[in-house]
Each structure stands twice: as C-alpha cells, then as structure tokens.
Amino acid sequence: MDSSWEASVTDSINAIYLLFSAYLVFVMQLGFSMLCAGSVRAKNAMNIMLTNVVDAVVGSLSYYLFGFAFAFGNSNPFIGANFFALKDIPSSSYDYSFFLYQWAFAIAVAGITSGSIAERTQFTAYLFFSFFLTGFVYPVVAHWLWSSNGWLSPNSSYLLFGSGAIDFAGSGVVHLVGGIAGFWGSIIEGPRVGRFDAFGNPVKMRGHNATLVVLGTFLLWFGWFGFNPGSFDKILVPYPHMVDQGNWTSVGRTAVTTTLAGSTAGIVTLFGRRLLVGHWDAMDVCNGVIGGFVAITSGCSVIEPWAAIVCGFCAAWVLIGLNILGLKFKFDDPLEAAQLHGGCGAWGLIFTGLFAKEEFVLQAYNSGKTQTTRPSGLILGGGWGLFGAQIVELLSIVVWVSLTMGPLFYLLQKLGILRISTDEEVAGLDISSHGGYAYDASQEESGPRFYGEYLRMQHQS
C-alpha cells in the first residue's frame, strides 16, 4: 500500500475545506463594499467602493510580498521573517491554500478602517494607510496570536500565563485592529461637514441605499461561515477517545454559536432601539447582527451554544452604548466601524476569558487530547490564566495600533493629504476625484413612464 495515501486523502479533504472557506471569507470583501456603499451618501459611493476594491488589490500584493512573511514566518515571537513572496511555499506546514485563507483575512482589516474615515478622506491617504495596515500593522498582530511562536499564541511552546490568549478567528487580531485604526483616523480627521450643527447637536446623515446595506449584511453573514468555522484550517482531525467526534463536530458547533450570537444581537438591537428611538430600524438591526458576529469571533470555537446567546446579548448593548457615547463626544464614524469592530471586538475578547469551556479549548488547540489541562473561562471555573491573557491581548493590540496608526494619520494630516477640502466634501468625492457620480439614471428625453403610456402615445401619433 502506498505509504502516502493517508496523507493524500487527509490533505485533499482539508484543502477543499480551507479553500472554500477562503472563498467565503473573500465574499466578505464584497459584503463590506456593499455595506459601505449603502451607508454613505450617494455623492461618495464611487469613492468608498473604489477604496474597497483597492483594499483587496493592494492588500493582496503587499500580503504576498511581505505581509504573510511577517505574520507566519518563524523567527522570533514578535515578527516573522520567512516566506517573503511565497518563497519555499508550499512547505510541510503551510500550503498555498493557507496563504489564500490568511490573505482573505488581511484584506478585511483595511476594509473596516475605510468605513470609519469614509466620505472625507483623500484617496492618496487611503492608499498609504491601507498599504501600511495590511502589510505591517496587522501581520505583526497576527504573528503574536496565530503564529506557532508568537508571544501571545495559545499554540507556542511558551504559553503566556500558562494559557496564551484565545482569539480563535480574530475579534482582536482583525476587528479590534481595524476598529482602533479607524478610531484614530476618524478622531484626527474630525467629523464630516454638517454632522453636528452649530449647537453641537448631531444631524442624522443617512446612507443613500438601505438595500445595499442589507445586501452587504447578509453577504457578511454568509462570509462569516468561512471566517469562524474555517479558522480550524483542517476538518479531518479526529479527537482521540471520542467516538464519531472530531474537528467536524467543532466546526459545526462553531457555525451554530456564530449564528446564535449574531441572531441574538440583532433581535436585542431591534427591541432596544425601538424603545430608545421609537421605530423599527433595519439599519440598526444590521449593525447589531454584525456586532454579535464580531464579538463571537474570538470565542466561537470554545464556548457552548447557550453562551453565544449571552455574548450576542451583551454585544448589542455594548454597541448601543458606544454609539451614544460617540455622539456625546462628537465622534463621527459613518459606518460605526470603531464602535462596532472596536467595541464589540473588545467585548468578545473578554467574553472568551469568561466563558471558554476547557473541553472545547482542548479540542481547538490540542486536537482533543484528554490528558492535559488548560486554563479556561473564569465563570466556568477555569482560573485567571486565560482571562489575564485576554486582557493582555486587548491592551497590547490597543497600544500597538495606536502607536503605529496614530502617528501615521497625524503625519498625513500635517502634510495636508488626509482630509479633503470643505468644498470638495460638500460637492462629493465622486465628482471631485472619481470622474462622476455612481448613479446615472437620468434619461435624455422625457419619455413615457409605463408601457401603457407608451402605447397611448403610439396611438396618438
């Protein structure tokens, strides 16, 4: 019998799983661009969509050339230094499909930030920060948490607090990074013209197309099935001493927890906003659903389904609270990206420290070994090790992103290439930098409106 048949079967099944998960994660980029496009005013739609396309495009080149190397090269606990431009890939540890999957994650980060600074940022500034964020800031964080020798990683030989931080699919690595970067960008730029009136009262600036927002939200939901369950990387990993169970069980459970957290957050937001504002708002529900997903992303694989409901419930209130706080401090974020991805992401990290179940932690990080023990959620009696590591992760991400992205935005601002002029902002970015508006529904002549009118005109003539 060929010695490698077992490896062939395993590798090909895992490759199918990872590749199609990567494709789903890629769909999130489409979801982001539709969400962003619908959430801004019509005069800036071309701009925001271009930034989303460029995210994917710039991100893939920079991630190919060095981002992946920084993130997954194995050198020191802080930053990687192998695999530049996919040299020596495939290796026994990383295949092309793994690169593709990580690439799809990397481009999502810049997409989050672009929402925060939408409608008032110069396109050149966008190119700079996108390149820097995807090529350097994000990969370094990913290296800390996800590479096998990162200093926060739950897989490395040296575990922080004997535990390592559990950020399974990236509440911190992806969402918090994108959210904090957006927070600084948005703070430094200041609110959009007309967002707060002379007395400092907020003026609602609604996006131009709610259908696109719903479309984007559903596409993100669809993509999240690749984001969270896909982060297992491999599906054909049996758990020893468990009949019929393996990664396939955990993958299914992860999909279920993800769904429940998002659903709960959406419903809580619906009723919460109904009480606070007085109408049933589809946009708020969409944001609530996404907030729930962001929060569950960290712990999705290591918690029970009922805990996901708790997670979603709190995430909705975190989002509502931060939005109120944002208005109070005259912080303007067209897509609520800093509140949503930053706030709910941070809550997700803490949540994992509270509710992680030891059995599932072992399944996710030790292939289901039964002899060992690991710290798990504080509320479930797993000690302070994991909770401490989660807090350390939270703080170090906030500090790292602030130290890198803050000065960058500040510098761009000083050089005058961050914000557009007021005239251009009022006129809209599309007409000033992108050659025209996104929609051109005008007709050259005043034609009939309905088939009936047309027929009648035909009759008359």
Next chain:
Amino acid sequence: MASAMTCSAADLLPHLGNSANATAAAEFICGRFTAVSEYLSNTTYAVDSTYLLFSAYLVFAMQLGFAMLCAGSVRAKNTMNIMLTNVLDAAAGGLSYYLFGFAFAFGAPSNGFIGKHFFGLKEFPSQSFDYSYFLYQWAFAIAAAGITSGSIAERTQFVAYLIYSSFLTGFVYPIVSHWFWSADGWASASKTDGNLLFGSGVIDFAGSGVVHMVGGIAGLWGAFIEGPRIGRFDRIGRSVTLRGHSASLVVLGTFLLWFGWYGFNPGSFLTILKSYSDSTKGTYYGQWSAIGRTAVTTTLAGCTAALTTLFGKRLLVGHWNVVDVCNGLLGGFAAITSGCAVVEPWAAIVCGFVAAWVLIGFNKLATKLKYDDPLEAAQLHGGCGSWGIIFTGLFAKKEYVNEVYPGFPNRPYGLFMGGGRKLLGSQIIQILVIIGWVSVTMGPLFFLLHKFKLLRISREDETAGMDLTRHGGFAYIYHDEDEGSSMPGFKMTRIEPINTPTPDHHHNRSVAV
C-alpha cells in the same frame, strides 16, 4: 462498510495456525486494519460534514436571495419594512429553532406527530445528529417564513409579522417537517419501524411540500384575510399592476436563490460518501453521482420553466418581461424540489414545463378572485409546490427511489413509470394534510390578529409607505440632501408628496397582467 473491514485477531488466528508467532502476526495484521478502518470512518465524517456545511451555507444564501427579491418586488416606500422582516426571519428563526423548533422536528425517539428531545441543543451532538445537521435544518426553517412574508408584504403591521413568524418557524413548520422527514414521522418515506403510509411513505425529498407549500399556504391565508393593497383593484374591479421598484434587485435575488438551491436540493442528501453497492452500474456510481444528477434535474426544471414563461407571457401579454421569467424560474425550482433526487433529467423538463403553466394559471385565477399577493408567493410556492408533489408521484423512477430510500425493496414508485398508485396516493395525502394543518393553525392566527387590529396597517400608513411611518425614513436617498434646504435631512420631500397622498387608482392604468 463496517463488516468487511473489521478484523479481529481471533478470526484470523486459526488460519495462520495457532502458534505463538501466529498470534503476534494476527494481532499485527488486524491492528493495521483497525487503524485503517478508523481512519476511513473519520474520513467519512469529515467529507460528509464538509459537504453538509457548505450546502447549509448555500441554503443560507437563499435568505439573502429572498431579501433582495422581496425588496425589488415591492414599491420603494416599503423597502425597509420588507427587508427588516427578512433579516428578522433569519435572526428570530435562529433563536426559536435553537430553543424548540429543532426539538419539535427531529427530537427522536418520539411519536409520529411531534418530536421532544434536543431542546436548546441539549445532549448534542448525538450519534445520529451533528451540529452541521442542525445548521442545515435551521437554514430550511427560515426559508419558510421568508416565503410567507412576500405574500403579506406592503400592508402588514410589524408586530403581526413578529408574532406569525415565530409561530410559523417555531411550531407549524417543525411539526410538518417531523411528519415527513423525521425517522419517526407518520408519513416519512424512511420510517424506522418500517410501517410506511400505504406501504410507500411520502417522497418529499427537499421540501416542495414541507417548505414551499407550508410557506405558500400560510401566505395565502394572510393575504386573503388582509385583503388587497390599496389601489390594487380599481373601483370597477379591474386589476392595476403595482410594480416593484427595482428589477435589478429581482434579478439579483433570483440568481442568488438559484445559487442557493444547489444547496437546497442536492444538499438534502446530507451525505456524499456512500456507495450504491447493489447498483448494476460500475463502482464509479454512488451517492456522488445521484447528487450530481439532482443538481442537473434542478437546473433543467428551472430553465424549462423560465423559457416556457418567457414565450407564454410573450404570447399572452406582448412583451418580454424579465420579472415574469424570474418568477417562472423560481416556480420550476419550487416544483422540482420534491422529486429532484428520484427523477430522470428528461422528466425534470416536463416538470418545469407544467410548472410554468401552473403559475400562469394561478396568477390568472388570483386576478379574477381579486386576491393580491405582491410576490405571487402563494401561487408560486403553494401552486408549483403542489404540482411538484404530484409530479413526484407520477415520474419517480424505481431504481432511483430504491437508491435514495434504501431498505424497503419493492416499494411503490411513479405511476407513469409503472409503479402503481400507492406513491401518488401518499403524495396527494401530503398535499391535503399540509393544506389542512396550515389552514387550521395559521388561518385562526391571522384571523385573531385581524380582529385585534394588529394585522393591517392604517390607510394613511399604507399610502405614505411604511418606511416613513414606522422605520425612520426611506431606503433610498439619491438626492443630495446637503443643498442648503432647511430640512432635517431624512425626509424625501421631493420624492414623496407628504401632503396629498392621493389614492393611486387614478394613475395606474391596467395595461398588462
């Protein structure tokens, strides 16, 4: 698989001679075989889970398709409302199906009427069900409520929507799915105790009845009790077309539904790694081929229905209409859903052809009876769904039925294929039972809501559009609101005449139908 691949040292030992060396050899050889068979069993789980999970994701994409289809088919002033209901279907459905819906549907062991285990996914995963199965069934459950929301669009209070949606997803639908899909269900085609209805059981493979008819009949009662939208029929009773606001969204939604249907129908096999050992064909033929065939029949039925509708409507109405074609396409899919796994590709063409005419006929009937359904959901999912169930009773092929529902040799199959009337009889029972059950549960619910004035919105709300009155503003702002008007930004004064909401039957002439 198991029997031929297990290897016990005790069985092998006698053949090797009972020496000490032989014992070691037997244990060695059998140890290897055990390892291999364990590995293969794990492989099976992994492959089947991968298949089922990605199918579930595709079915979930149908919810997006529904949302876009509904949004495009209503008038711009009600877009936010209908999209909100679609998002909530998915969200509220997720919770209610987790808490009790799945338990009602699949909580075996139980009785033939309703399941009673796995509330809140307790004692999950079990030997028979994994999480991926729950996810797949959840995606089905939310589809049913989505269908109904189309029927009662543009005139229903949001609260009524919340109530009926949780009742449908949490109770009415799970019980129907228990009857026909659970191994305990009284009408299931693969009942574990072998006591099949008419010796046949009902073949509703992916849910023409369980999903589409349930949604369609519920919508029928809702729309019937509410009555037509204002302006849908003018004073002398002529039909006035109230066109949806965006054909692009309709096409987008249709294609997404088509895309998702590849999870809905072929995915209903649940597993892919299964050989059909007693097949006369070679080893290349197995469940994977049947799955491919199911995808092909699905495609062909939809395509035929679309083409038939295109030319049929061209003859009847006089222009080529993309929205009609999209509805025809979906009608074909709804019809083939019942029999997709057990019919030949050519039969799928027959199915689609008839489905198109069923839809056209029901639409004519609806106009005649002054029944108003903004998305034609009752006609499409109810009508074409019923036709699909009958179609299966006529065209199910013996060989395929035995492969897909194994364990009962000599079971009845399609009437036209020479399989007797028993299957057709079961199928007709299914139609009647579903109509009865949904009418008995959803009819009174809608009637009560109506009596308590919770069902229909006020006349003013309907004329102004629900987005403005209930949902905080319209869905679209293409005009630049910054141009220095003193308005607070989110009213679309230029688009919507807020002062004089004139009844619309003055301006829409009934041209087409």
Next chain:
Amino acid sequence: MASAMTCSAADLLPHLGNSANATAAAEFICGRFTAVSEYLSNTTYAVDSTYLLFSAYLVFAMQLGFAMLCAGSVRAKNTMNIMLTNVLDAAAGGLSYYLFGFAFAFGAPSNGFIGKHFFGLKEFPSQSFDYSYFLYQWAFAIAAAGITSGSIAERTQFVAYLIYSSFLTGFVYPIVSHWFWSADGWASASKTDGNLLFGSGVIDFAGSGVVHMVGGIAGLWGAFIEGPRIGRFDRIGRSVTLRGHSASLVVLGTFLLWFGWYGFNPGSFLTILKSYSDSTKGTYYGQWSAIGRTAVTTTLAGCTAALTTLFGKRLLVGHWNVVDVCNGLLGGFAAITSGCAVVEPWAAIVCGFVAAWVLIGFNKLATKLKYDDPLEAAQLHGGCGSWGIIFTGLFAKKEYVNEVYPGFPNRPYGLFMGGGRKLLGSQIIQILVIIGWVSVTMGPLFFLLHKFKLLRISREDETAGMDLTRHGGFAYIYHDEDEGSSMPGFKMTRIEPINTPTPDHHHNRSVAV
C-alpha cells in the same frame, strides 16, 4: 494508487506457505484489503465530486456577476433588456447544452473536430464522466454567451439575441472546447492517442481562449456589424462617454465574478485527491497544492492588473475611477485563465501588469476606430484573452506542466523558461484558429441577421430605451408613481446634467489628489 493497493490471494499465498490454512489466511487478508481499497476509491469519488460540484456552483455565481455587471454598465433605460438576456443565457443554455452542446464538446469516442455521444445525457453517467462534470461544463458554456451579450448591449433586438445565443452556446462554443479540452480534440494537450500538436498541444487550462476569446470575438463581430450606439460619437467624431447607470452594480458584479473565478480556474483541475508521486517535494505536495497555487496566481494577476489600471488611468485621464479598476481586474483574470495552473506566482504579476496595458491599448484603439462596445467585452475578453494565451507560451514552468498534463515526459514548456518555441507555436495556432472559426461562424450569422433587419432595433426604440418598448416598463420606480404628476418616471435631474452630453474630457474635472 490502484496498483499498489490491489491484493490478490494468489499473489500472497506463496509467501504464507501453500498449506490449506494459508489459503484461507490469504483470502481473509486480501478480502480486507479489497474492502479497504474499494472504500478508498469511493472516498476519492466523493471528495472529487464535492470539489467539482462546489466549483460548479461558484462558476454559476459568475452568471449572476455578469448580470449585475452588465446591468450596471448600461443606461437605466436598457437594464431590463440586458438582465433578461443574462437570465436567458443561463436558462436557454441549460437546455441546449443538455440536448446537444455537451455531446458536441465531450462525446467521446469521436474525431478531432466534433463529439457525438451523450445527446440528452443518454448513457450517463459513464466511467469517464459524471453528472457533476456536466454541470461544471454547463456553467462554463453559459459564460461565453454572457460575454458576447455585453458587446452588443443597448441596441440589439431580443430575437437576434435568442438566435445568436443558442447558436453560440449550442454549436460554436462546444466545438472549440472539443478541440482543446476533449481527450480527442486535435489540439488538446492531453490527447489520448499521444499525437500532440507540435509535440506539445495547446495549454488553455481554464479557457482564456476557449471561453473568453470565443465570447469576445463573437462580440466583436456583433458590435462591428451593428455599429455604435446613437450618440456614442458626436458629429465630428469625438467620443462621448455613455456612462452606465449604477457603479454599485458594477462593483457588485465584479466582486461576484472574482468570487466565481475561484471556481473557474482552480476548479478546472476537476479532481483534488491526486498525489504527484514523482514530485521531488514531500508527500504534503499534491494536486491540492497545485489548486491552491492556481487560486493564488489568479488572485495576483487580477490584483496587479487592477492596480496598474488604477495608476495608469490616473495618469492618462486624471481621476481615480472605480469602473476602470473593475474592468482592469477582470482583464487580469481573463488573461491568467489560460496559464493559471502552470505558472509561478511571480509570473502572474507579469501577466496582470501586461494585461492592464493591453486593455488600455485596445480601448484607445477602439475609440480611434469608432468601435463601440458598452462593456468593453471584445477588448477585455478578446484582447486580454489572447495575451493570456501567449503568456502561457512564454512563462509555463516545466515542472508544473508535467504535473498538470502528465504522461508525456519532456514536453515543451514556456519559451522564457527555456522550454523552446513549440508551446508558443501551439498557443499562437490556438489564437488564429479561434479567431478564424468564430469569425467564420458568427460573422455571417450577424451579417444575415443584419440583412434581414433582425439585428438592430429601430432608432425610436433605442432613444426611448428598450425596457419601455419591449419589456413592459423601466427597471426602477423610485418615485411614488401614484402622485399623478406629469413628470416622467425617475429622473435624477439634480445629480446629472441631462441636456448637454458633453464629451467626457470636458465635464470631468480632475480636482483633487
């Protein structure tokens, strides 16, 4: 795999000593091995089918992408028309490919020119083809017609569309795919009789030529014979940009196409469970790695082309334009499609870079020659497709070519990689043959339609928009149509100046950045 895993009792017997017990032992052991190897063969079928089916679904999603891209790129008044053609591509294509298209393309055994089995999926599934393969090829076939519909958008009669579409999908395209992809095709790189063209055969892995050039060249003839849209060039011959009505739909379509391309290119391997046994790398390297690499090269080529277009157009035109970037992206994909499986990732960057300039150049040329193609389909799919074919002849890597097209050691590979001119020669032959064949078939067809006045719509229809005259109304009704104003339906006067379609270099100021 097979040979090492079969076990016959007769072979094992001598090793065990020829006693009576030994016979039983040998049979026992070999019986187990046979079961295992059968099971593994089933696993292989299941894994490969899962892979191929989901790839086919992704490729199908491209049809949705095309529909949205086309809809966004035309003017609002023709949206219904273009979307209907896209829906019909899929629907009519499904029937014609089922009835005869697949037979023409893959009906082996046959001659080098056209296939002749499997009409109506007769005798299906066979040892070599399963239903999933049919579904996958169908998804490819409908893509080709979709490309052409972009070129002739906004001015073509619907009947002409029906005729050319069925001719292209049912006859022209299948024959080309027979030549290059069927094991019998005269130019195939994996011909069963081993008699390869120039000892090399044409490497068109996923169809830069077979799909994209065929669609592009057909579009070129259609658009050329019809002439430009009214108003596309003003009286003194200057080009006037007729912008599409919705950039959102263009971006949506582009991303969906990108998504679908992951089924198109990596999916063309058809199987995933295959080890490259003679590879110098470890056992971790096999077809699954090659598939991952293909996805990476695809991504990189598209991204490079998009970035190049972004900066190139910024320099040439002066603003950052998302629609141009989208077209650049698609150009990169169309180019890499031919060689995606046999080139290194760095070469993909070269491919994308050149593809962007090819597209920009062809667009300039088209403007100069007053050739009007609303979606740039001929330039994009024809031009970048040709470049992609040549690119493969230059950059194909020896090792990868041998892995992907096994069985012919020492076959030629890319010129720049030291593999000689033979492959490049075959590739150029492919370009010429495709141009010739499509011109000979589609050119006369379009010309005949033109002569019989079935091709182009009347001047009035074109000015009013086809949606109104042929498809029963416009795609969008954002205004409340009930208000009885005398306004025509959905003007957005405040956004776009309607009266003076000025040449685009006048009214697009390059202000910022």
